[in-house]
Amino acid sequence: MPENQNTEYKSSWRDEYLKWVCGFANSNGGKLLIGIDDHGTILGIDNARELLVQLPNKFRDVLGVFADVNLYEFEGKNHVEIIVPRYDVPISLRGKYYVRKGSSLQELSGISLNEFILTRTGKTWDDLIEERASIDDIDENSIRQFIKDAKTTKRILVEDNIKIIELLDKLRLTEGEKIKRACIILFGKDPGRFYPNLAIKIGKFGSSDADIKFHEVLEGNLIHLKDEIGKVLNSKFLIHPIDFIGMQRVERDEYPVLAVREMILNALVHRNYLGAPTQIRLYDDSFSIWNDGALPDGIKEEDLWIIHRSKPRNPLIADICFKGGYIDAWGRGTIRIIEACRQSKMPEPLMKNSQGGFLTVIYKDTIRKDYLKKIGLNERQIASAFYVKENGSITNAVYQQINNIGKTVATNELREMTEKGVLVQAGTKGRGSKYIIGR
Secondary structure: OOOEOOEEEEOOOOHHHHHHHHHHHHOOOEEEEEOEOOOOOEOOOOOHHHHHHHHHHHHHHHHOOOOEEEEEEEOOEEEEEEEEOOOOOOOOEOOEEEEEEOOEEEEEOHHHHHHHHHHHOOOOHHHOEOOOOOHHHEOHHHHHHHHHHHHHHOOOOOOOOOOHHHHHHHOOOEEOOEEEHHHHHHHEOOHHHOOOOOOEEEEEEOOOOOOEEEEEEEOOOHHHHHHHHHHHHHHHHOOOOOOOOOOOOOOOOOOOHHHHHHHHHHHHHHOOOOOOOEEEEEOOOEEEEEEEOOOOOOOOHHHHHOOOOOOOOOHHHHHHHHHOOOOOOOOOHHHHHHHHHHHOOOOOOEEEEEOOEEEEEEEOOOOOHHHHHHOOOOHHHHHHHHHHHHHOOEEHHHHHHHHOOOHHHHHHHHHHHHHOOOEEEEOOOOOOOEEEEOO
């Protein structure tokens, strides 16, 4: 049996393999098999019985964990099986923390270590008290805006004359007179004073990442930013402003409003607030948001295309945004982005872990080689699509000529391209009919 995320083979025991035991304990548990090579061939070890006695004591004294150590014999060769359970408290090896990621071992440090320890101790970053903050750091206008929004959605009952401290207590944003981090993120007068990397960077680019035309940096609390980002995009970045208020309207000229709005809210709610600033990039043919913080454990990129569990990085922030009507709580955010692109006859979005964070890209242009390949077009069809993009249209006769094929094949391939929305017939049908870019 080959190695996998739960199994590791070692030809002999070395104390450095305590890292693997630590990694299994901090992940989902696993097996360490001593006396077997990487291919699963049993080599055998001479000190198997000694290890049977020594290793349990070593695990207990050095790591503070208990693991089963079993001795097996096959064709006269001994090997040792170490079964490590998952621990719900963080396990360290001489002050260092390791986890199993796939079939590799990783040492945690910095922000990743902080998140890991919080999770293992039953806490999240946004639920911790901000000792430097007080009620004086909370913006009353943002509170009133939230109350107005919450009344519209009717997900929480709030009295018109409720005091700010009473509302914060109702939302579980305080402990006694102390303010939680989520409260600063949502309603703070100047959250950047507490967490310097909260900025949202928006840039307009030309032909490459190095070709930046102009940019803006936005700061403020979440309640402010969720609207301010849309205003700045409309006034300075989008060719055709889109209606962030009229949510039933679908903007077809540039980007679908539902997709853009969902991308913005996902970025604000699910980001790692101790990481790098969120980056919004606009190119001639695409709109993207990169957010610090990859997908949570247990959710893969392919899960984003189906209804999946909601596992927010900042559950307290997410809960309040749900009560305000800004997001739902059913893991449908990515589905809404996909559906909005489909309704607008645009290519499906790109959504993936990228550079330690999460990247979402929506495209205006269907004529992209990766997209055309994904929907099953052959090389002739892809080349012809780019011909239409450059020349404006194509006829059946031209399609035959540039691809050196007969009329029947050309007709079938053009029909397939229209069925998939890449091309549409323009003008009258029949002899000489032209095909142009779909949308």
